[in-house]
Amino acid sequence: MKRWQADGLLLAVAAIWGLAFVPQAWGMETLQPMGFTGLRFALGALVVAPLAWRERRRPAPVVPAGGPPRWLLLFGLGSLIFLGAALQQIGLVTTSVTNASFLTALYVPLVPVLGWLLFGRRPHWIAWPAAVGCVAGTWLLTGGQAVHMVAGDWWVIASSLPWALHVVLVGWAAGRLGAPYTVACVQFIVCSVLSLIAAAALESMSWEAVRAAAGAIAYTGLISVGVGYTAQVVAQRHTQPADAALVLSSETVFAAIFGALLAGDRLTAAGWAGCALILGCILLAQLPMLWRQREAGH
Template identity: 35%
Template sequence: MKQFRGALLLTITALIWGTAFVAQSLGMDHLGPFAFNGVRNFIAALALLPVLLFMQRKAPKKTQTDEERKQSRKTLWVGGVLCGSALAVASNLQQFGISFTTVGKAGFLTALYIVIVPILGLFLKKRVPATVWVSVVIAAAGTYLLSVQEGFTIAPGDLLVILCALGFSVHILIIDHFSPMVNGVALSCVQFFVCGILCTAAALFTETFTLADILKSAGPLLFTGLMSSGVGYTLQILGQKDTPPAVASLIMSLESVFAALSGWLVLGQSMNGRELLGCVLVFAAVILAQIPLEALKKEKAVKKTA
């Protein structure tokens, strides 16, 4: 049930992220990448504060020594700063990359984290089952069919988005390390404050914007801040507690599928046969990654020896 809950939370995360592209595009009409990301992250952090306070009041009191409480706070802040820094780097690389490349290429290149995560996991001595590697290949092929609509070349904008995928991969692995040790909502809240501070500082030095510009982007900022950031990244942290990072990245790659589906349902953008095949391949990859083949083999072996 824990694995199912984790997979469900990550699927909802992918749905929220997939439907946020319209809001992000509209918000960029009045704000630069740094300013937009800074404001949306502050909105997300502030929205989570009452939720965090409510959870702390309802949670049973733990008997901890002063040293344990000090260590817990240190772990939370270290994890929050690292998560927030990785999120700031990845999200801004993506936003700048989209300015210089097509959305189709950006969608596929961002989804490269489904390949990068298990590769980075090997350096951290994380074992990846063979089914996940097969799923990675299938998901990558499906995302390519779904997102890339023209010739594939590595332009400067494409390189930025590839680096963004690396940033999101690091972000996933950092969350995988810290989420079991601290309160997931608290970790999410800290990471948003850190990301908001970093992005706003960069915006003040490199971009020009006014309060009027922020107000003009109020709708997109509230949607991306509350839903895409506040709800989405928090569900990611909670979902990853019970989901291996390689599988988590595969489930979150459904973002591209939900983006295409929302474009079809909301904006009337129809999907051709190639795109539909891409949807099928990504869904198949996620399902394959969820099948515990090794556990089933061990169970069969135990039954035979019994």
């Protein structure tokens, strides 16, 4: 897969995730956060399980010597998704979808910093203004006004660190293990098990509540997790984490668009300016790749 194809796939992932904010909020009307998270990731694991099984029947790839063992990598990725998804879902109980989409985007500038610290991958200088521009564009999508903080907002802010770590590590882990579908499936299982354990300890869940949230579970499990997160793993084997974070930040644009189409929301002039700024920053981040391709062609 070429890098532009990987970025295009990540753009599709961003669209899937942008639409998911609304059913995630709907799910909280009847289910509590840990139960909802556990069920949707269990459903996502079922979606990708046949691909993972087929992948495991092939000759096992040679894992490079050194570094953490396979099981620790997979458990770590699943734990990061669990932390990110759980904290975000708890936040959606009391914050708005708009605030959640904005505050989740705070992981974007964290990704190049963490990639630099963990792997010594110093990003191209363009990545820094592009990352800041994406966060500014997301703020404009909220109306360009002060975000009135409530308890849920702090939970969503806390989720930005595990999301950023996951974006930094998932492509590296999938490339190292040579098994993207297995990575996707196992991390979903880990997230689901941890969430359901937390639900059993901290929450109450009834069959009636699950039935009432069936539509939200179906979309966020089958599409957002099963398709979206799996496509992220596949795509990030072929692009850099900082670029991936910038492309994925467009989920806030799609969240605003789908909110206007499906929930009757309206984008203000500031909101449209935010959409344009985010998309412009994503295109800006592609310039180094285009320059290198142009130089290679001469």
